[in-house]
Amino acid sequence: MGINVLSNQIAYPVGKKLALVGLADFYDREFNPEVIMNQLDSTTPCIVLSHQPDTAEILKKWRVDLQLSGHSHGGQIVIPGLGPAMIYYTKIVKRIPKKIRRKLPFLRKTHSILRHWQWSEGLHIVGNNQLYVNRGLGTYFPGRLFCPPEVTIITLEVS
Numbered sequence: 001m002g003i004n005v006l007s008n009q010i011a012y013p014v015g016k017k018l019a020l021v022g023l024a025d026f027y028d029r030e031f032n033p034e035v036i037m038n039q040l041d042s043t044t045p046c047i048v049l050s051h052q053p054d055t056a057e058i059l060k061k062w063r064v065d066l067q068l069s070g071h072s073h074g075g076q077i078v079i080p081g082l083g084p085a086m087i088y089y090t091k092i093v094k095r096i097p098k099k100i101r102r103k104l105p106f107l108r109k110t111h112s113i114l115r116h117w118q119w120s121e122g123l124h125i126v127g128n129n130q131l132y133v134n135r136g137l138g139t140y141f142p143g144r145l146f147c148p149p150e151v152t153i154i155t156l157e158v159s
Contacts, residue, residue, distance in 0.1 A: 006049060008036050018156075019046045026052035037062040053119045053133045060127030067131045068154075072113070072120040074135030078146040087117045121150075 004011070006022020008030060013020055019040050024030035033055070040046055045065045050056075053069040075084025082088070093101065114120060124131045135150035 008032070010036060010039060016044065019044050021046060021048045023048065023050045023055065026050070026055050031055075033058060033062075052114075053131060054115050056119065056124070056126040056129065056131040057116070059129060064129040066154075067126075067129060069119075069131060069133045070136050072117075072133060072135075073139060073144070074121040074133075074147040074150070075117065076139065076144050076147055077142070080146055084117050084120045084147075086113070086120070090117065121147075 006020065007024045009022050011020045011022070012018065021036055021040070023033055023036065037059070040062070042063050046063055048055075048059060048064050048067045050059070050067055050069050052071045053067075055069070056064075056067055059067060072084075075086050077085040079085050079088070118124075119126075119131060119133055121133050121135050124133070132152070132154070134152050135147060137149045137151065139149075
């Protein structure tokens with residue numbers, strides 16, 4: 001289809017006026033944003049494509065005008081007026097003694113999906129950077145509840 005996946009690469013789709021950075025997955029041993037981000041001119045606007053929103057915490061060291069992420073599916077199950085159910089699930093799980101958690105596989109790795117569930121969807125400011133997390137179209141068990149799929153159109157304007 002002619003789509004170039006950017007993995008630890010920088011592209012300049014409109015010339016040197018805008019850097020588009022694609023990072024390897026956060027859990028991949030190839031993930032090393034310092035190597036890529038230190039190649040950028042700090043005066044050049046930069047958009048970072050990083051599947052995992054938690055990378056926003058690491059990327060605070062550099063200028064990132066917009067980070068586009070996904071991964072969380074918006075939390076899949078959202079409690080109306082409160083947000084993703086996983087925020088509350090992880091708080092409850094942390095109160096269960098580790099001895100019990102180790103024996104129940106579904107309680108072991110709640111953090112490996114996302115540490116910052118408050119960033120599971122929408123626009124956020126992280127340090128001086130902007131992060132937009134799309135809910136995406138897909139789903140995984142147990143499915144979506146009060147969390148519709150999303151396709152986002154972002155229009156970039158020259159100021």
